[in-house]
Amino acid sequence: MTTNRSLIAARTVLAVALLVIGVAISTVLIRPASAGGRAHVIVAIGAENEYANVLSQIGGKYVSVSAILKNPNTDPHTFEASASVAEEVSKAQLIVQNGVGYDSFMNNIEAASPNSKRKIITVQDVLGLPTDAPNPHLWYKPTTMPAVAKVMAKDLDKLAPSHAAYFDANLKTFDASLKPWLTAIATFKAKYPHTPVAVTEPVVDYLLQAMGANVLTPFVFQADIMNGVDPAPEDITLEDNLFTKHKVKLFCYNQQVVDALTTSIRHAAESSHIPVVGVYETMPTPGYDYQTWMLAEVKAIESAVTTAKSTQKI
Numbered sequence: 001m002t003t004n005r006s007l008i009a010a011r012t013v014l015a016v017a018l019l020v021i022g023v024a025i026s027t028v029l030i031r032p033a034s035a036g037g038r039a040h041v042i043v044a045i046g047a048e049n050e051y052a053n054v055l056s057q058i059g060g061k062y063v064s065v066s067a068i069l070k071n072p073n074t075d076p077h078t079f080e081a082s083a084s085v086a087e088e089v090s091k092a093q094l095i096v097q098n099g100v101g102y103d104s105f106m107n108n109i110e111a112a113s114p115n116s117k118r119k120i121i122t123v124q125d126v127l128g129l130p131t132d133a134p135n136p137h138l139w140y141k142p143t144t145m146p147a148v149a150k151v152m153a154k155d156l157d158k159l160a161p162s163h164a165a166y167f168d169a170n171l172k173t174f175d176a177s178l179k180p181w182l183t184a185i186a187t188f189k190a191k192y193p194h195t196p197v198a199v200t201e202p203v204v205d206y207l208l209q210a211m212g213a214n215v216l217t218p219f220v221f222q223a224d225i226m227n228g229v230d231p232a233p234e235d236i237t238l239e240d241n242l243f244t245k246h247k248v249k250l251f252c253y254n255q256q257v258v259d260a261l262t263t264s265i266r267h268a269a270e271s272s273h274i275p276v277v278g279v280y281e282t283m284p285t286p287g288y289d290y291q292t293w294m295l296a297e298v299k300a301i302e303s304a305v306t307t308a309k310s311t312q313k314i
Contacts, residue, residue, distance in 0.1 A: 040160040045088060047097035047106050048076075050139045050283040051123070051148070053290050055096055058152045058170045062163050063094075069103070072284040075257050077228075081105040092118065094155055096148065099124025100136040119155045123148055134202070134223065137281065141206035142182060145290060149174050181295045185210050188298065192305055198239065198248040198269070200262050201226040204279040207297065208252070216242055225262065239265060243272035250275045250304035255313065256282065275304035278312040288314075 042063045046052025052067035059065065066088055069076045089095065089106070090113035097106045099122040110120065123138050124131070126147050138144045153171040157164040189212035197213045199205065202222045208215055217239055224231040231239075242248045251269040254262070255278040269276055277300045283293050293314075300311035 040163060042093050042156065042159050043091055044094040045092040045096070047095070047103040048139070048282065049285065050145075050290050050293070051096040051098070053283060054145055054149055054174065055094075055152055057174050057289065058149055058167055059156055060166065060170050062160055062166065063156065066092075068106075069282055070285070072256065072280050072282045076281050077257065079105070081109060085109065086112065089113065090115075093159060094119045094121070094152075096121045096152065097123070098136060098138055100129060100131060100133045100138065102136040119159065121148065121151050121155065126151055134219070135205055137203050137206065139290075140204055140294075142178075142185060142210050144206075146175055146178065177291050181291055181298065184295060184298045184302070188212070188302055188305075192302075195250075195305055196242075196248045197250055197252060197301075198242045198274070199252045200254055200265060201257070203254050203281055204252050204297065207294070208301075211298065211301065213301075216248055225257075230261070236261075236265075240268050243269045243274050246272065246274070248274060250277055250301065252277050252279050252301075253312070254278075255280055270310075273308070275308045276310045276312050277301055277304050278314065280314075284314060 040062055042059060044052075044055055044059065044063050044065045046055050046065060046067045047069060049067035049070040052065045052070075056063060056065040068085055068088070069079055086109045089109045095106065095110070095118065097103050097120065110118075123144065124133070127138065127141075127144060129138075149171055153167045156167045160167075185207075189210070193212045195211075195213040196216050197208055198217045199208075199215055199222060200217075202219065205215055205222070218235060221231045221235040221239060223229075224235070243251070251266070251274050253266050253269075253276050266276060277297075279297060280293075283290060288296065296314045300314055303309045303311060
């Protein structure tokens, strides 16, 4: 999402400046248990915690992973890139970031601490997407994480060749673990094709499309909400009509980006007895890994269609 890019950029510049003059804060963002002195422990970062989670699954005991965007209870687009974040990035040997303008603050921090040996995986590049791709929430696309995990394993192999077999085995395990999610997607698509759905913004659009659902909310409306722009009155009326005229089976609501307008839209859905499914940009923690989070979202959507049950928080 591109909300408040100029504000985020300004804060990023401040963080980078603090790093350059030597201000180092040792706060650890998310990190598994200490590596305990094992050789070849790779210091890695996922800009978003869903990527950090998958990276930790592939790297296992030989990788110490931190995440930058990790709080599912806050708006990720108001994130402030602090000096502590810059310090974390400066130490990383491997970084995974989304791209498509979603986490551009990472590019500025990386440029302030150049390292020719550091490996950077940008998901946008892995998928061959342009910078202006309209929907940056790439982790909801079922084909994204298998492709990214493969590149993770490849780069980890290069950083610690003696553990290549271990990383490759973990990659196979990860790929296999996605089967329940992919099966649930295929089953829904077969049972409930063309299910009409409303959304506030395109957070979960990739997943809904894979499930064969029809997103009836115009993308111009979704983009306005995503970018912090007030939608046109006629688009708001159109969205409300999806509920009052019962044109949709469910409403997917971004739990992390909440304001007066999105709340009023949710209330309109609830008043019309349209089930509401909460979706997230940052992986909910604790209790989930990437696979179980994605499966939980599919199950919540299916429950809304089959039993009209709302699952506003998973």
